[in-house]
Amino acid sequence: MQGDRAVTVIDSVLSQQPGPRLRAACAEAFGLVDKSNVVSRLGKLYGDEDPMVRAAAFSELVRIDSTNLDYYIKTSLNDPDFVPVVLAVDKIGEDTLRQYLPVLRTEISRGADIDVDIRRSIVDATRPFLKANTHDTAALEILIAGMLDDSYIVRREAAEIYRDLLGENRFNMVPPAKTRLNERRIARAIERYRRNPYATIITERGEIELELFFDVAPLTVLNFIELAESGFYDGLPFHRVVPDFVVQGGDPRGDGWGGPPYFIRCEYSDEPYLRGTVGIATSGKDTGGSQFFITLSPQPHLEARYTVFGQVLEGMEVADRLLPGDRIEQILIRENHQ
Structure with missing residues (x-):
């Protein structure tokens, strides 16, 4: 289907006020069109009330409208739902956007006040930075915070990075996983x-x-x-x-x-x-x-x-x-x- 015709069809679907699953699919479909005239449409979906839709729109916008990448990342880092935050953190790591490391360091210091998936993603985001420079101070500070996290999952992620990139065995600092069954x-x-x-x-x-x-x-x-x-x-x-x-x-x-x-x-x-x-x-x-x-x-x-x-x-x-x-x-x- 031609791009302009596809946009018209997607607009028609959205005009029917579909549920969040279909709105998220429309965001992904706009991304497939990959034309400048879909940016404003994706921007509207980026402000959707449902986090599934916001997350889908973010994933397309950071690819299509890279000139506004900073706005999308900052907005998603402040999203009330954890999924857009995780996607923003992943993008920071993927593109090695070092200017955001102080922000991530502050976030992970909040510990259990933020979702464990966010903390896992923050630790994982240090990989490309430490791969490029094992002495990256900001990335190392995040990694240390990960090793001190209350969650077994976060600590294990940090220990794996120490092993894989820094050649250090820190698994003695990873507590056994908690069991819910006595x-x-x-x-x-x-x-x-x-x-x-x-x-x-x-x-x-x-x-x-x-x-x-x-x-x-x-x-x-x-x-x-x-x-x-x-x-x-x-x-x-x-x-x-x-x-x-x-x-x-x-x-x-x-x-x-x-x-x-x-x-x-x-x-x-x-x-x-x-x-x-x-x-x-x-x-x-x-x-x-x-x-x-x-x-x-x-x-x-x-x-x-x-x-x-x-x-x-x-x-x-x-x-x-x-x-x-x-x-x-x-x-x-x-x-x-x-």
Whole structure:
């Protein structure tokens, strides 16, 4: 489709006042047009009330309208939602914009007052600076702050940079990951689930029956059961659908960035990713939570990288029909297969 015609079509879609998912898609579509006449349109979406839309518009604007990059970064760094902030921090690292390092140093010093994903991104943003100059004082100060962070995830990220770029082993400063389950709860679960439990994911398009691999990933399965039985998943969308790859859901934000207020540890195994295998989505080691995915075809490249915790027994035709935005109505847990 020609650029001007595409812009007219996207304008028409936006005039119907669609939901945030479609508005974000329109921002991405404007980016594909890649013409100067879309900048003002993207600018309007950049001021959208929904962070998913603002994030999508930011990603396109910093590429198309680089002359105003400073404005976009400063605006996103002050966004009330953490996702645009993370994207701005990532852009600072990607383009090695050293003038922002003092800002990042101030931000990470706020500790738990800012989202852990922001702190992780700030630490990660030091990589290109330290790769260019291992004595970069501002970047090193951020890295030190990362090593002193309360979060295991942030400290580990900092320790990996020390190892990879500075040749120093600081992993003795990384505390063990906290567990939400005490020994008594784990012992009760082992007694209860001598046989693997089962789950039924009830969706708008039908039901998907799973065996949950307690014998392979017990902590992951217990977390999934706890969330399901609390009603956490009720009404949440499948926000990501990639044909012949995966369907992914379980995000309360609906944009791929959400989850419960904690992380769970990875439980790697030699279980293969076959068609219908169920895994935990992460943004790095030990960063799982509530998001899960079902593979639509064998995916050997995921093996030993993402926790396998189940397998579809029935209903793969339902998974095949899922579209972005289709919702989970309820997840039922059973101790025996129907």
